[in-house]
Amino acid sequence: MNTSVPFVEMRGIVKQFPGVLANDRIDLDIYRGEIHALLGENGAGKSTLMNILYGLYRADAGEIRIDGKVVHFDGPNAAIRHGIGMVHQHFMLVEPFTVAENIILGNEPHKGIRLDRRQAIAKVEELSEKYNLHVDPHARIADISVGMQQRVEILKALYRGAELLILDEPTAVLTPQEADELIVTMRQLVAAGKSIIFITHKLKEVLRSCDKVTVIRRGKKIATLPTADASLNELATLMVGRDVELTVSKTAASPGQPVLQVENLHALDNRGLPALRGITFNVRAGEIVAIAGVEGNGQTELVDCIAGLRQATEGKIKISEQEVTNLTPRQVQEAGVAHIPQDRQKRGLVLNFTVAENMVMRSYFRPPFSSGLTMNQGLAEGYAKNLVAKYDIRTPSVQTLARSLSGGNQQKIIVAREIDQNPDLLIAAQPTRGLDVGAIEFIHKELLQQRDAGKAILLVSLELDEIMALADRILVMYEGKIVGELSGEEATEEKIGLLMVGERGKGGETVAN
């Protein structure tokens, strides 16, 4: 193995999209046996660059060399033949198929025209043994956890002979524990001589798991440096191009009267199975209460119940002493609740509406925007212009479709709209999911400001960092119940993490209910 010549060299890669120079003469060297982080904000050009390397896009200029030889990829199959594998953020697995079937798909061992199942399973077992990636070849994809599915994706790439694995935001879908396991897996793979490109915008992960990091900003390569020499703040500054406060400073809360009171709440999920099994808690004015938990433990259903988007089967919800159980979303809103929904593209915005139309989504029916049957578009646009300026939303105009804005700016529309309702209770469900550090900083500051203005804030998040940075009280949900409550000061990542996976009461004092 020659370690002086990089396995992959990308030289002067240029890719122009209409109106955007996505990649501007980017160089990137990947050596064998290294984990190389590709760090940048959303829309910086990371994915474009990797799609070029994986043969999905063709570069307008520049060249790719593998083991020193220039190659041209006309599609992913060519890239795969040269030992490049990619695990996309959204998995490409066939759900009703088994693990083994998914891994061999596209390159099936066969006897004549018949699929050789026994050999397929043997091959999968051999691979999983070799790289210490344990899977059950017979399990169906639909039945295994997300972390396990990711492992199947990695095995699929290895089965096709990948020497270099491109992992696109691999930890976004994982629990903290699963993310730790993934990092161990990555270490084992590079120890066996593979290389890994790790696309991310999470700084901590870069420092924790990678050997080298290349920072990309607005289509340009800013720097490549060993992570041993880098600090969090340095990386953040390189990535955003200005100094960023990674953890917003926060004073002690001075909570007032309870605004939200939830009593013994029960509800079903979309499949009709119990999702909430007796939830009781309250949120007081002037405090941020965070709900922590692994995705799918009832957080979504809880928020939907409070917001009037899902029927409770039992229990009570009160806003400022007014009962709102099973009222319509409009009635809940009128009772003083604003809601930043977890799925901004499905719930929070109508993507094919303009910025202005989205800005009045929760107030269009009131004067001055509506009078009688008619609606005044001009006023809506004026109102939207003010909020766009106030919240520094980057959009060409208020007539631009929400679809064409970046995730961060889309989220800012929702935050601006909901805060401007001047609510008593603000529900923020995963308010920074998929956003970059600049936008996260902005949204965290807004939430704290709202708290200090005396609003009650219910924060639901899968990011422990976010919870630790903002919450005055932390409730941990597990299988539809609140299994623990911690104050902001006593909480540590480890304590929350244990409660999240249902390890009740380790540490004794943390169990409530």
Added chain:
Amino acid sequence: MPTEQERPTLWDKLRAFWRNTDWESNLIVPLAAIAFGLLAGSIFVLSIGKSPLAVYKAVLDTIFGSKRSFLDVIGQATPLVFTGLAVAFAFRTGMFNIGAEGQFTMGMLVAGIAGIKLHWLPGPLLTLVCLVAGTLAGGLWAAIPGWLKAKRGVHEVINSIMMNYIALYLTNTLVLSKWLREPGYQATFEVPRKALIPNFMGTTANWGIILAVLAVVVVYYLLWRTKLGYEIRATGYSPTAAEYAGINVPNRLLGALVISGLLAGLGGAVYTLGVKRRVFQLFGFTGIGLDGVAVSLIGRNHPAGVILAALLYGVLYRGSASIQLSTGVPKQVVGIIQACIIFFIAADEIVRFLLKRFSRKGEAA
């Protein structure tokens, strides 16, 4: 809260409109699709050994050949404006109202019945009553699948296709019944002359075109200048976001389908009063509701686009008769050309691709 903004002048508004309109998807691609459709249609004409140029010349003659033929184009387009609008309106809420056919038929039938049975009413009032009755009949015919969709989640396509058949056979049953049938005719009695919508020079074109244009304006206003329109569009683009915004989604789905049915029903009433004068036995679907789907599609589900697309269809309808006479090409070829145009409109990515190819070749040359 909104502050006093400088009132934009008309000029500013026009400029903003020009800038904010996606001309490529709304104008260039549809026009190119029509051109490609005509081109592809030529291949079929060539395959039967005739000259496509002669065919297209014959089609052009139908527009500019004589006043009467030009008026006939307008007359053919008028009912399509109504059904096209009906389908486009439903598309805006994310629903596929293929039931426009049945709603149109019911409009035709009920307007005819009202005209025949209420013949004692004074002229203008009788016209109005016929129009309203036909409109409501269309609305009712859409309300049934609309209600099933909103409250029971039953897909509107299945139900409205069944409603189309019910409308067809109900019409034939009533038309041929003693109650309505004029002896010796496969049709009802004539609607009294005083109730008819006057036509132009004895052609199919009639004053109903005014109602059609009015309907276009009303639909435009409804969609983009009213609260209901905002809610309907939000529901169409994203029912989940609409629900979050506090919109009663099932209610709006029902409402939109009913409005769609009213439009188709009005179209049917205008067709009876302005063109047919009585309700004939049907030997199959009128096709006007079904072609409304194509008109809506070609018109990009926009009220203004619907007018242009309906005119295109008017030309092709009228042209199909004259090409057979003047060139000997069977009129079914026009059906093939229509299909080619719809193919390219529906496959707009192919058109974009072809356009890119052509423009790149242009650069190279």
